[in-house]
Structure formats: structure tokens, C-alpha cells
Amino acid sequence: MSLSKRDSRSFQMNVGFDEVVKFIRAYIKSMRLYYAFVTGISGWIGMAFYEYIAKSPFQTVEIIPATEKKALVLSMLFLSWGINQIINDYLGLKEDRVNAPHRPMVTGELDPGKALLLTGALLIIMLLITYLYLEPIALIPAIGGIVLNILYEYAKGYGIFGNLCFGLMISMCTAFGFLAAGPTQSPYFTSSRVSVLILVAVMNGLMTFYTYFKDYEGDKATEKRTLIVLLGIEKSRYLAAISAFLPAAIFASLYFNHSIEARVNTMFLILAGLTFFQELWTGYLFYKNPQGERTYYSLATNFRACICGQATLIALFNTELAMILFIVSYMFVGFLFDLHTDPKA
Secondary structure: OOOOHHHHHHHHHHHHHHHHHHHHHHHHHHHOHHHHHHHHHHHHHHHHHHHHHHOOOOOOOOOOOOHHHHHHHHHHHHHHHHHHHHHHHHHOHHHHHHHOOOOHHHHOOOOHHHHHHHHHHHHHHHHHHHHHOOOHHHHHHHHHHHHHHHHHHHHOOEOHHHHHHHHHHHHHHHHHHHHHOOOOOOOOOOHHHHHHHHHHHHHHHHHHHHHOOOOHHHHHHOOOEOHHHHHOHHHHHHHHHHHOOHHHHHHHHHHHOOOOOOOOOHHHHHHHHHHHHHHHHHHHHHHHOOOOHHHHHOHHHHHHHHHHHHHHHHOOOOHHHHHHHHHHHHHHHHHHHHOOOOOOO
């Protein structure tokens, strides 16, 4: 018995709704939300620094941003990772077929064309919000971050340039958080501000270096000459252990050369000590297990070390906020990572 016209329309609507739900679910899965803290907390550094200046008696045009404005900026920062990740997944399809064959875009669960269209629309909306409601000057790091995300897929095929490109890309979030928070004036980049950007870039460049261990086979097969591929697993595992000291060493160098104006405090020292332990533990884990299933699960420690390190920098400007973000980041990065239990996705 044939369906009536009403039943037919109802059936088509249900099918269409199911397809939309399926698409959104695959899109969100591809965003890998445990990474959202990378861009979110790095951007929060810039906003916290802006508020620190706005509260200073020496401020010029800076004003403490309204709660609604801060919420909007932070929402954009936290979502920016996942939205840009769709571009990264599309450009990296070739190696993902080996490294992560269960990812939605590889399996066909997520249509690449539709995903890129949605990503493009969301990025345009974010840029318009920045221009019309926030601060037009913040468009510079926003566009810079998008461009660097595209370049990263190619840069990671040339050794350390991939790590530098990734680190610089995330530092754009810090610059965006500062410039989008409210009005400010030149000079936009002092030695102290650039030093914080350098530290964010270093921590994130190191974080992505450790992620290359799990991608070694696919990167090698597709001739992506990452540091791990160039050096080989055996040499890279020693570099993993030594590199764990890099963020602390660079911070000490910048701080004792007076490139960072803010002075350390008790809360900073406590959080820095906890971060240093996580960094050393990350280096040990990848030295001990540079390949295999354990390599994937070591990423949770890697992400925590990087994100908690970023939260620690906020203690230079706001100790209470830094402590809260450190704890929340540590908890939720692990929680969200545990929701993604498939190493091949």
C-alpha cells in the first residue's frame, strides 16, 4: 500500500532530520573537544593580562570588559580549535587513512564538502563578530591563526617548521584574547608580551611534537617528514625526554633576563612546580613507550602538561583565576579525552 502525501512528507522530514543529527554528531566528534582547552586557555592568558593592565593605575585606554563580552570572546576561543580542526582533517586525509582510519571524515561518516562549508560559515561569523562587536584589530591574530592552521599541514612535512608553525598558531589565540578584550593602544607588543607569546608557542610546539609519535607510521608512509620521521623512533625518544625541560628553561632565561615584567608569586611557583612534574612525566612516558597503544593514552598527560602550563602563566596576573583554571583544565581534559577511547579515531 502506497504512502499518503502527508506520510511521505513526514517520512522525508524524519529522514532529513536524522541526516542532520548524524552530520552534527560526526562534526562534533571531529572537533575533538579535549583540545578546546589548548586554544581556550591560551586565549585566556591574553584576556587576563588585559584585565591586569585595565586595573593598573598606569592604564591608558584599557577598561575592564563586561562579563558578556568576556564570555563571548572565550566561547569563540574554545570553539576555534574544533572548527579549525575540520580544515586540518581535510588537508590531512592522506596520512589519516593510516594514522586514524576511524575518523569520521576518513570513514565517510562526515561529508568533507558539507563540513568545510559549515566551518567556513562559522569562521566568517566569528570574524564578523570580532569586527562589529569586539575590536577590529583582533582580526589580525584571528586571520593569522586561520592561515597558520592551513600552513601547518604542509609545514609539518619539514621537520621542526611544523612545530614552530603550530606553536605560533596557538600564540595567535593569546594575542586575540588580549586585543579582543577591549580597547588598547600602541605599543601592542612589548618585550614582556612577546615573551609570553614565545612561552605559549614553545609549550604548544612541544606538545605537538609528542603527538607525532602516534602518527609515525602514517607520516612516514605519506612522506610527511616530521621530526620523528627525520630522526627515527630511537633518537626521538631521547629527544622526548630532554625536551621536557625546554619550557622551564626558556621561562627561566626570559625571566632572569628581565624580559618578563610581572614578578613570580607563591601561587605561580606552586603551579609551575606541578606543571614541571607533568612535563617531565610526559617526556618519560614517550621515552618509555614511543610506539604502541600506550603511546596514544600518554597524550592525555601531554595535553594536561601543556594546558596546565598555560594556566600557570595566568598566575602572573591573576592567582585565583590561575588556580581555578589549572584544576578545571586538569580534570576536564582527562574527562573529555576518556570519551575518545579509540586510538584510531
